[in-house]
Amino acid sequence: MEPYNLTGALEFLLLGLSEDPELQPVLFVLFLLIYLLTVLGNVLIILAISSDSHLHSPMYFFLYNLSLSDMGFSSTTIPKMLINMQTHNKSITYAACLTQVSFFTLFVCMDSLLLTVMAYDRWVAICRPLYYQVILNPGLCRRLVLMLFFISFMNSQIHYLVVSQLKFCTNMEIPHFFCDIPELLKLACSDTSINNLFRFLLSIIFGFLPVSGIFYSYYKIISSIIRVPSLLGKYKAFSTCGSHLSVVCLFYGTGLDAYLSSTISRSTRENMLASVMYTMIVPMINPFIYSLRNRAMKKALQKIFS
Numbered sequence: 001m002e003p004y005n006l007t008g009a010l011e012f013l014l015l016g017l018s019e020d021p022e023l024q025p026v027l028f029v030l031f032l033l034i035y036l037l038t039v040l041g042n043v044l045i046i047l048a049i050s051s052d053s054h055l056h057s058p059m060y061f062f063l064y065n066l067s068l069s070d071m072g073f074s075s076t077t078i079p080k081m082l083i084n085m086q087t088h089n090k091s092i093t094y095a096a097c098l099t100q101v102s103f104f105t106l107f108v109c110m111d112s113l114l115l116t117v118m119a120y121d122r123w124v125a126i127c128r129p130l131y132y133q134v135i136l137n138p139g140l141c142r143r144l145v146l147m148l149f150f151i152s153f154m155n156s157q158i159h160y161l162v163v164s165q166l167k168f169c170t171n172m173e174i175p176h177f178f179c180d181i182p183e184l185l186k187l188a189c190s191d192t193s194i195n196n197l198f199r200f201l202l203s204i205i206f207g208f209l210p211v212s213g214i215f216y217s218y219y220k221i222i223s224s225i226i227r228v229p230s231l232l233g234k235y236k237a238f239s240t241c242g243s244h245l246s247v248v249c250l251f252y253g254t255g256l257d258a259y260l261s262s263t264i265s266r267s268t269r270e271n272m273l274a275s276v277m278y279t280m281i282v283p284m285i286n287p288f289i290y291s292l293r294n295r296a297m298k299k300a301l302q303k304i305f306s
Contacts, residue, residue, distance in 0.1 A: 011091040013173045014084060017272055028085045034280050035078045041287030042067040048291075048300035055300055058136040059121050063290060065145050066114045070283035073107035076100055077178040077279050097179040101163050104178070104279075106156035108255075109206050113148040115248050116210040119217035122241050127224045155206055162198050166190060176272060178279070203259070214248055243290045250285060254278040 017027060045067040049055045080100070084090050092100070124135050163181060167190035176183050181199065185192045221241060228234045258271075258278040291297045 011093050011172065012097050012179065013090045014081070014092055014177060014179070015090060015173055015175045016081065016084065016177045017276070024085055024088075028082060031078060031085075031280065032082055034284055035074060035082070038074045038078075038280070038284040038287075039071055041284065041291075042071045044301060044304065045287045045290060045297070047304055048297060052296075052300035052303065054296055058132075058138075058141050059118065059125070061138075061141050062114055062118045062121060062145070066111065066118070067287065069107050069110040069114060070286055072103065073111060074280065074283045076103040076107060081177045092179065097184075098160055098164055100179045101181060101184070102156045102160040105159040105181075106152050109152035109155045110148060111251060112206060112210045113152060114145075115244070115251060116213045117144055117148065118244050119214040119248070122244060123217040123220050125240065126221050126237050155202060158198070158202065162195050166192070166195065176275070178275075180275065207255075207259075211252060218245070243294055246289050247286050250282050250289075254282055 018024070046064055049060045049064045077100070080092065080096075084092075121136060125132050128135060159181065163184055166184060166188040168187055169189040172187070174180070174183050174187065185195055185199075188195075218241070221237075225234050225237045228237060254274070254277040258274040291301055
């Protein structure tokens, strides 16, 4: 069959997590709660950092932007899935699918780069405490976030262009709850070798390099903490990294599982469960990790509620 380029008039079908009609209301309520908790948790983090002058430091400035990115991350996939469940309509237009791909890669890349910069922030705070305010001054922090957004935007546009060049035949059913690039590559009836090469290279650049930066930062941090003479000093130094390290392990652990699910032969259900952990559970848990493990954040949240 001759492949052809899709136009805005044609649509994909997002098959979702389950086709069981009795399970749809349960899934709708569950994912609606997850989305509301995600938005509420991240909004509270943003309000706490904005309202408390004690939290106007580089670490919390990056956390503020991470919360914004996490809300965008969840809003890219969950609302469309909820709308499809409620209306019993599984379709998504070609233009909306490409937009979802673009925003999804934008926020994934932004999260990854922000976690890397936050690891650098912890390294400066522990290994260069006397120069912390000088090195990570407000102007540099703002420029860093703008640069990260620009890099993430360019990455998303590359993915957008790569996917927009795909050609499809008659099979428009995506066995997923959002337009995931690996699933689109499987549906394409044109040659996808160049697309897979681009995807591999971008995964190295925006996956392996940030992880390497985080590992190097924590290697220097641990080396510095080991030299601290007292156990209390070691505990205080490492406790400032606990929340960030937890989020890093959760983000990259679930992300690696989702990536491997798309590259090795695993069942569709296993692939979608890995994606649920990565796209829904992680953005929901992040605010709780930072608020429950951070005394200053607890005090700021208490002020908001009081």
